[in-house]
Amino acid sequence: MAAAHIAQLNIGVMVAPTDDPAVAEFMDALDEINALADESPGFVWRLQTDEGNATDIQIFPNPLQLVNMSVWETVDDLKTYVYRSPHVEYFRRRAEWFERDDRRVALWSIAPGTIPELSDAVRRVEFLERHGPSPYAFGFGTPQPPLLFETTDLDDPDTVALVERLNAELASVATEPNELHFGLTSPEITGDQGRMVRARLDGELVGCGGVRRIESNVGEIKRMFVDPVVRGRKIGAAILDQLEQASIELGLDRVQLETGVHQPEAIALYERAGYDPIEPWGVYLESATTSRCFAKAL
Template sequence: MRIEVRDYAHPDVVKLVAEVQQEYVVRYGGFDETPVDPTEFTHPSGLFLVGYLDDVPVASGGWRVHDPETVEMKRLYVTPAARGRGLARAMLAELERVAIAGGYRKLILETGLKQPEAVELYLSSGYDTIEPFGFYADAPLARHLGKILTP
């Protein structure tokens, strides 16, 4: 998979974010309502990546600065046709690598219990349960995870 930095307004990002939002509708009955400012995913306050197979956008993920040492991951997603190939794990590793290169020491995220594949990916990648934060801090189906990043 070729991974490229993309602006949050890039057509491939818009397409993949719309797809992941539809995934939330199927699994939870509605969109992720977490407030997102597209400028949060632009250097130096953040980053957004798109993964391509044969020039087709198939994966996405980004992070935004949460505090001076921490970034929050958003929109890690792989299209249904490209699942089962380790692309989410590869995107996660690249997001972590770039965060480390930027001097960040921790990556946090929120996911949901109706996304067991995501929960398993994060747990198997060294993420642990953390104190709830953000828009879904009190949501019963939310799972908040974090990882100390080491070079």
């Protein structure tokens, strides 16, 4: 079995409603083009309603903004369908039916047997637009090694090993006795209390992070770690994005976190992700001179 499949989301704004004569040729061809996809080598799955397409799925305020999402065995399989099948004729004419400047696309790796969620897919597109191509989200011209995420907990030895590496790194630069805050337990990151994820890049574990509920609507990001070998490839930003999505799924509308003055890269990561400085709280009051706390509304 393949190590990963490829998911894609295509967002476009139509020039007219789906029942308008201006887009009738496109709408009339949908069944044929979708059937072609279904029969193409490497096709796995596509988003559709009982009508056989996704034109009735509305997730944006603009009713003309449509989504197309599918899963393929490889990027090459998807490319073959898009550019080397009868589909390409409609692709070349897309400006007749869709606004030229409003097409948004992202590809990402997904575990075989997994169906992507639209909420995650939209975040991948937004991530690509903010950060450029990375293993978390990329385009046809910038293929990446597979980056996959797994839910985990602190009873898993491999996850514990990642956390121990994080602890050692933090301890090596600590200068104050109250500076280190390692506290996190499995019950805090399971069920409706929180979530912990770890990342595999090309099959190798390279990072982890968790979120725990600290108030009914507030979560705290904890235990963020990325293997130094893969830093600079936006893995940390990807883990953070997954934790924010998990927080929303947990019903949280705000997340907070603490990092230290000796972690300038972490501070820069959180600032780029839209986190604002806040005053230390709770146990971090004991390390107010070395703690840097941040928060973000979700």
